[in-house]
Amino acid sequence: MSKLIFVGNFVSPVSLDDLKIANGYICVENGIVTNLGLKSDLENFMKNTDLRDFTVKRLTKDQLLMPGLIDCHVHAPQFPNIGLGLDRPLLEWLDTYTFPLEKQYSNEKFAAEIYDQVVKRLLKNGTTTACYFGSLDLNGTLELARKVVKYNQRAFVGKVSMNIPNDAGYYNNTDKEAAEVESFIQEIMALKNDLIEPIVTPRFAVSCDEKLLTKLAVLAEKYNCMIQSHISENLGEIEFVKQINPEALNYADVYDRSKILRKKVHLSDTETKMLAARGVSVAHCPASNTRLRSGLCPLRRLLDAGLTVGLGTDVSGGDSATILDAIRRAMDVSTHLEIKGHEGAAITWKEGLYLATLGGAKDHRIGNFDKGKEFDAILVDVYENSGPIDKYSYSIDRTDDEYIESLLQRFIYLGDDRNIIEVYVKGAERYPEQMYNGPLTSRTGRACRLVCAILNRFNIMKNDNFLCEVYEKMHLEKIKTKIKEFQVSVRSHHTLTMAAVGLGGECAGPHSQARSSGHLTRLESERDLRVVEARVSGAVCAQRADADADANAPGPTTRAPTLTT
Structure with missing residues (x-):
């Protein structure tokens, strides 16, 4: 099973009235939390850890890791x-x-x-x-x-x-x-x-x-x-x-x-x-x-x-x-009960988070990130572009901990599934909808998600096992091979590779000049994904028009392969 080190913001309930909020690291081996510490301890931890078998995931400032x-x-x-x-x-x-x-x-x-x-x-x-x-x-x-x-x-x-x-x-x-x-x-x-x-x-x-x-x-x-x-x-x-x-x-x-x-x-x-x-x-x-x-x-x-x-x-x-x-x-x-006269009835957002995690798992092997617990977690991107939470230039936060707490509060009060970009159960990442709801935390991940989504959308590959393997391993080389296998037309291949190369992937085909094309240099939201799909859709329509023209032209002709919709 995988070995992971998460570096960044994390929250971990301790009790009904105690919530640990910190910037640091969490080490996961074989689905179990084996170590965690603060940012100040990170350099020493990394120096004394054999990292060859670990995948290190570095969170952005606006992301946080919390229990599932x-x-x-x-x-x-x-x-x-x-x-x-x-x-x-x-x-x-x-x-x-x-x-x-x-x-x-x-x-x-x-x-x-x-x-x-x-x-x-x-x-x-x-x-x-x-x-x-x-x-x-x-x-x-x-x-x-x-x-x-x-x-x-x-x-x-x-x-x-x-x-x-x-x-x-x-x-x-x-x-x-x-x-x-x-x-x-x-x-x-x-x-x-x-x-x-x-x-x-x-x-x-x-x-x-x-x-x-x-x-x-x-x-x-x-x-x-x-x-x-x-x-x-x-x-x-x-x-x-x-x-x-x-x-x-x-x-x-x-x-x-x-x-x-x-x-x-x-x-x-x-x-x-x-x-x-x-x-x-x-x-x-x-x-x-x-x-x-x-x-x-x-x-x-x-x-x-x-x-x-x-x-x-x-x-x-x-x-x-x-x-x-x-x-x-x-x-x-x-x-409402407190308003009606039940003194002290109201619960706080921190207590609500406890009830949604450790409260529901009390005396079980999950619920927070204590050493020895099984790693069930969600990675939250509070200001994910397609999500419901806007980011403003003004902030009342004064310290790192205050900033992390503000991220958590916004997610609790305003967030939804669009802010949840990765889900882990016992240390293994889950992809509920395989193509459209995967990680956006790395350039390779974004590129893989994009290309898989487009290929799936246009019925180029429909084998679920292949999709899972490609997606979970983020193996762009396999996507490139699959594109060649299906003999995708030059025009559509250009659209796909333009997107992947622009995102920093390694799926460059014969049109590597796409790197400087200025189009879709990064995938930040579902809207960007839809734009690329529209481009591919346009390419499909153009191919069909070309094919129809070829079919009606006098004399023998070789028809280019088309994508099936």
């Missing part, structure tokens, strides 16, 4: 419904929108197509770890697991369990459900992939009776699995659970043997103390709580009670698939 984001609660099958039905209360929303969609995942082809998009989208958003709810269907949820493995995301994946009848007919009988959950656990464990774990997933007490919950608890204990579910999310839900579980002391009592409970809003003090005593972790999902009008979660009270809290997008009850949005919503909800 953790989505503690997301419904993978619900992505096609994102943004729909959010004017309905929870139980009505489930019956009208959610259950009919989730039933479709018995079609494995449909499941594979959707889950491929879901995992890539979350990685693109910087979500290196996700805790997924799948669907009721066993094989459909195994497709989700396969996509997680394909793209090397870190994940907990759960097959949803339900045995109480509903109008949509979306449930299993108890014995079948327990058997399928056990099969699912065994299938995931058979993958022998340390980035993915099965998680037992009773949907909630409205859809699972005591008999099924007991069977699931036994399975969780047998296979040492965690459990995830929902609790006290909606007042109507709470009342219904009381009706069908009259012997329970409260909602939490129904789940007393569970280890993880997701999405709670209306917890009593007694329930909060019970969850803390059982070591339960909580996923706070402010977007869905608000969108479905479930309530405002008293986050500060949960933290003060000693509960471990992370953040969740809860798609599609939540309307955004990025944890950055969950941080912002959590700050908003807690601030």
